[in-house]
Amino acid sequence: MTDRSAPTAGVDDRVVRRLTLARWIVVGSFGFLALMVPAFVAVTAISSVQNGHRPIEVAVLAVVLSLPLGWQLLRMVQHRLGSRKTRSSFAFWSSLGLLAAVAVCLDLEVLTLMAVGLWWSVAVLVADRRLMIVVSAVLLVLPWVRFATFEERDPWLMLVIWTIPVVWAPIMLAANHAVLLLWDVANEAHAAREAQARLAVSEERLRFARDLHDLLGHSLSGVAVKSELAARLAQRDPDRAAAEMVQVQQLAREALREVRAAVSGYRDVDLAAELASVRAVLQAGGTRCTLTGADVGLTPEQRTTVAWVxxxxxxxxxxxxxARRCDLSLAREERAVVVEMFNDGARGSAGQVQYGNGLTGLTERVAAVGGTLSARPVTGGGFLLRAVLPAEPAGAPEARPAAGTERKDVAA
Structure with a gap:
């Protein structure tokens, strides 16, 4: 593996960790927001009981109602996180009803109005805009309507009590909007990585299809033309027809040789690119992949075999x-190069493994270079794929396999 692939792998790991952290930040932020509502209500209820403003039964009822209120608040957010176009009418109206019941129980208190502001800062992001205009106007006016019914009025104190949640609510709205933007960016980044992986596969398929088309198009066209000419000459000029068929035979052999050469080059996988692709695909599928010992001085033949493993x-x-985790390690021992790939999501018990076509073909490929392959579940959970290849001196000159050897391998 070349040195330039290591930084790329590290960047991939950092990107995945950051995207996962961004999602947890979003979920944790709204979870904390849902807990703040019962906390505000509980503090207000305790203060009201201590000051003798509310009976203890009413205060307890307010605290009890605040718990499902926080849950419905989280449900509204959950619908927004699931889909931008999805809204939960039940969560909105039930939370609004619970909020009204809590406000009736605790009356005009600063923390009560701040809890209302928390609810509003979430509802305005997920509910219908026209509906929220009406609800916002009602929430702004209701405290003053209630204030008008008081026997003793202090307008300046009421203005302070009303201003605090009015300023608090937009601040929380801006924070919630920023958190939702973080969620959208993280999801779009994950989708982009998956699309990039799919695009890379599609481009490779198109490349190989173009190569085969370019190789076979001319040769097969020549075969078709000459065989048609030989068929017409078979009766009147057998000697020339035979000569044409000889040329058809030569064209067919040349086409077969070119296809074998193309397939041989296609199978001669670049280890650095393959390791990067493996990490990207596994991480896109939710499996954290770690790589150790990538640069162990492999020959070209060994790099190709390791890439296929x-x-x-x-x-x-x-x-x-x-699997949630996959550990890939390459190590050079005294007389062997060892490749191990362990994942923690094996199905089945230790010692039981059934080789499919993939593992069978891989065993034959490893055996062709004098190595051995084993694949088995391990005790304690997990699955270990292990390939042992005969080692060559790390400083030995790297020579390509002979052409005859390549043709023999492809033909096999």
Missing amino acids: CREGATNVLRHSS
Whole structure:
């Protein structure tokens, strides 16, 4: 593996960690917001009971009602996080009813109005705009309507009590809006990474299809033309027809040779690119992938084999496990190069494994270079794919396999 792939892998890990952290920040922020409502209500209820403004039964009722109020507040946010177009009418109206009941129980208190401001800062982001204009106007006017019924009035004190939540609510609205923007950016970034992985696969398929088309188009066209000419000459000029068929045979062999060369180059996978692809695909599927010992001085043949081991191992993780973590390690021992791929989401008990076509083909590929492959669940949970390849001196000159050897391998 080349040195330039290591920074890329580190960047991928950091991006995934940041996106996951962003999601947890959003969920935690709104969870804390839902807990603030019962906290404000509880503090107001305790203060009212101590000052003799409310009976203890009414204060307890307000605290009890604040718990489902916080839950319905979180439900409104949950619908917004799930889909921008989805709204929960039940969560909105039930939370508004609970809020009104709590306000009736505790009357005009600063923390009560601040709890109302918290509810408003969430509802305005998820409810219908026209509806929220009406609700906002009612919430602004109701405290003054209630104040007009007091026998002893202090307009300046009331103005202070009313101004605090009026200023508090827009601040919380701006904070909640910023958190939701963070959520949207994190989701869009995850979607972009998945789309990038799918696009890379599609581009590789198109590239190989173009290569085959370019290789076979001319040769097969020549085969078709000459075979048609040989068919017309078969009766009147057998010798020339035979010559044309010889040329058809030569064209077919040349086409087969070109296809074998193309497939051989396609199968000669670049280890650095494959490791980066494996990490990106696993992380896009929700599996955290760590890599150790990538630069161990492999020969080109060993790099190709290791790349196929990593590709098949990643495919098995995605198809046959529910892994949250996958550890990939490359190590050079005294007489061998060891590749291990462990994931923590194996299905089945230790010692039981059934090789499918992928593992069977991979075993044959590893055996072709003198190595061995084992794949088995391990005690305590997890699955270990292990390949042992014969080592060559790390400083030995790297030579490409001979052309005849390549043709033999492709033909096999």
